[in-house]
Amino acid sequence: MAEEKNINIEDTEKTDEMAEPVATDEMAETEAESQAEPERDPLDVALQEIADLKDKNLRQMAEFDNFRKRTIKERAELILNGGEKVITALLPVIDDMERALQNGEKTDDPKVLREGMTLIYQKLMKVLEGQGVSRIDTHDADFDTSLHEAVALVPGMGDDKKGKVIDCMATGYKLNDKVIRYAKVAVGQ
Numbered sequence: 621m622a623e624e625k626n627i628n629i630e631d632t633e634k635t636d637e638m639a640e641p642v643a644t645d646e647m648a649e650t651e652a653e654s655q656a657e658p659e660r661d662p663l664d665v666a667l668q669e670i671a672d673l674k675d676k677n678l679r680q681m682a683e684f685d686n687f688r689k690r691t692i693k694e695r696a697e698l699i700l701n702g703g704e705k706v707i708t709a710l711l712p713v714i715d716d717m718e719r720a721l722q723n724g725e726k727t728d729d730p731k732v733l734r735e736g737m738t739l740i741y742q743k744l745m746k747v748l749e750g751q752g753v754s755r756i757d758t759h760d761a762d763f764d765t766s767l768h769e770a771v772a773l774v775p776g777m778g779d780d781k782k783g784k785v786i787d788c789m790a791t792g793y794k795l796n797d798k799v800i801r802y803a804k805v806a807v808g809q
Contacts, residue, residue: 706751713744756792756803758785767792769802773809781808 720736727733756767763770763783774786785805792803 709747709751710744713740713747716740716743752796753800754794756794756799758788758792758803758805761785763805763807767799767803768805768807770807771804772806774806775809777808784808 717740720733720740723736724733758768761768761784763785768785769792771789772787774781777784777786784807785803786808787806788803789806790801790804792799793801
């Protein structure tokens with residue numbers, strides 16, 4: 621029995637020896653951490669976090685303010701120079717008009733002048749169509765308040781002409797499906 625006790629004591633000593641280095645390493649790490657990182661005051665930690673958040677907020681506000689100013693500047697430039705594309709497209713039509721006026725002085729033939737004016741008109745309409753402008757059709761159309769403006773009512777046209785466009789005094793135009801000028805029409809009553 622004495623031998624059994626010795627064996628048991630030896631076993632426990634071996635296990636104690638093995639456990640000690642592990643425990644020593646863990647304790648050494650914990651002690652090193654506590655020595656390397658002095659315990660910080662929670663108030664200091666909170667104040668540092670508040671300062672960081674204030675700085676971040678200030679930077680975001682400055683960035684947004686710069687974005688707002690840039691957007692306002694771009695919008696002003698767009699409004700100021702927005703018609704540049706249309707005007708550039710119209711310049712060849714103006715050149716044709718000037719040539720027609722110069723050549724009109726050289727001829728007295730009204731047929732030639734009319735033909736030149738027709739060509740210039742067609743070119744102008746093609747340029748406007750390229751910019752998204754289209755005419756509002758009034759020929760045999762029903763009166764529509766979203767497209768037409770009634771400037772006259774024509775009585776006694778019969779039931780088949782009631783509520784229909786009879787005559788167009790001024791052509792209406794749309795720009796990309798938005799009415800920019802209503803067609804001025806006479807409506808049957």
